[in-house]
Amino acid sequence: MEFDLLLRRARLADAAPDGLVDIGVKGGVIAAIAPELGQDAGEVLDVAGGFVSPGFVETHIHLDKSCIIDRCGCAPGRNPHRAMERVAAVKSTFTVEDVNARARGTLERAISHGTTIMRTHCEVDPGVGLRGFHGVRALVDAYKWAIDLQICVMPQEGLLDSPGTEALMVEALRTGATVIGAAPNYDRDRHGQIRRIFELAQEFDVDIDMHLDSGTDPNDLDALLVCELTEQIGWQGRVAFGHGTKIASATPEHQDRIGRRMAEAGVSLAVLPATDLFLMGRDQDHDIRRGVVDAHRLMAQGALCNISTNNVQNPFTPFGDAQLIRMANLYCNVIQRGDAQELRQAWDMFTTNSAKVLRRKDYGIAVGNPADLVVVDAPTPVDAIRSISPVLAGFKRGRRSFTRQRAELHPPG
């Protein structure tokens, strides 16, 4: 048999409506892309002009604390919310089994919405110990058939002001975490935490992915120190940060300078619109600021930016289904970018750009790459974002990982 899998009449992003191709997969790898590859395959799926994309890439999600909103609750109305404290209050009750079950549910949702590569941030501190980490780590192997899952260990409740946390981070780095994170807003000495994380990253030779610059003062950016340290230790292309809402409060010219600085230092930004929209502007009672960075502006200056989910159904974001197309729709709506070209760029923000953040050299629909493919129920990336189109089927290394049925109407008679 020539192929294990054959996707027939696929439309790739940016292809003309009549420029359909067949994608042949052999041994988990894309073996051929051509207009007519015959029928000689183990599984043949005729997508009939449907849009086929590389699987989606999530770089910033918290599986360990997903789906706990029923335990933590939410402050009603515009009362002070204190998301971190609400999670911290229940974290000591987490067991490995509990984390594993919740994380599994969220991971399966992500898979069913087309995600094939994921970085999950996982917190350790004396309250939860390594239970969150162990609950998530067990999923790395268990779900290899559908997703490449990597763990970024982070000190959500502070590092310097939280004795015992660093030892837990080191233990996680020795036993399966492959990326190091940070949350400097939760230490009194923010820069001290950032510097210590860079030291640990060097010691363990791991990439860095920080929670940075949530707030409103664009003249108080930790991202600038991060750019400086990235250059100092030669980590260009290996450092990412999420949120950066302070950048949204900067003037356009200031934003451009920040974008150029990020590009120069090889530091990328993950926009996390769901959490930022839910948490920002809590000091206001009307005309509430959005606090979502216009990453398109930073990308125009050469910075690498992507979109991610962040929190799912916890006090940081009481909503969510780990659906990246929906997140791109939300982001574009909030930053008021609806032009086709802008939406096309937003598609890259959870595919190509996210893959670059994770330094995947084998990503995309090309001969020789792993056959991580999804069939989207829309003709183009732009249509998919406009209408939050469902993903109908996914393949991980050429093996089908999920199927979603199209809705069917039943008119009378």
Ligand SMILES: [Zn+2]
């Ligand atoms: Zn986060």
